[in-house]
Amino acid sequence: MPLATAEDVAARIGRPVLADEQPRINAFLRDVTGLIEDYCGRDMARRTNQLITLYAEGGCVLTVPARYQTFLTVAGVLEDGQEVTGWTFNGRELIREAGWGESAVTLTASWGYEVVPDSITALACSEVIRWLALTPGVGRERVGEVEVEFSAPSSAQTLSPATRTSLTPYRRSRLGSLTLRREGPSLSVRGWPA
Template identity: 60%
Template sequence: MPLATPDDIAARLGRPVTPDETPRISAFLEDVTGLIEDYCGRELHRRQDESLTLHAEGGCLLSIPGRYLTFPTVSAVQVDGQALTGWTFNGRQLVYADGWPTGPVTLTGSWGYQTPPASLRAVACSEVIRWMALSPGIESERVGEVEVSFAASSSGQSLSATSTAALKPYRRRGVGVMTLQRKGPRVFGY
């Protein structure tokens, strides 16, 4: 499910979407949702009761990749096709006191926003409207002094600098990053 709908696009265009435009807009909404999720490093629209297979390497903790940590819930865990009980979920990791066996562990759960925030919907809509305004193969146009830039590949679809700036609060931050500070006086010039 995309972060916005053709009705959201129509509201921003200030006119109804024609039946001929609907398939193109729907495809663009799917594309922009994928680009936004890839840029942010997380799945943002709600996936309900999906299966995810992780590889356990022993130990009591099994980390869930950050991509799936937007409002996650875990409803079931299986090992070798058999339901496993006695596990807990702490919001980032599955905890199993007996220790995870080495190999695949399949979890069933849900993640992503129930309703995307308005800012994500706005970014998705603005990108789709921008893409619709460009002729196929054209990356940008300029009216004064007539300038046209053609896309290097078959698709000029990418997130604009404005959109990437707006998405910064949703972008996943690095895990395990630590800031080190030197004790003593600061020495400048090095």
């Protein structure tokens, strides 16, 4: 499901979307949704009662990939096709005291935003409008002193630097944090021993 609609794009360009523009705009909306979700490392649009297959490697904890963790709810769990009971879900992991064995575990789950945040809808629309304004094969145009820069046709369909910056709060960090402590005497603000 796209992060915005053709009607959202029409509202931002100030005119109705023409019938011949509709397929292109819908395709761009699907494209920008995929690019935003891939860049952020998570699914944004709501998926309801979908199947997620994970492969357990033994132990009591089965981690759900970060891509699915946005408002994730788990309705049911199957292991090797059999319903599993006695599990708990803490938002990131399925925990089962009896262990998971080494087999396929299938979750019936829902995840993603119930209502896509307005800022993400705005970013999706701005990218689609930017893509619509580009002539295929032209990477950049300038009116003063007429300048045209040509590029590969598909290179224009990427997220702009401004959009990437705006998506920072929604992006999953790939690394954890690390607290560093220096051994030795504590120092005051001036660097003298405390």
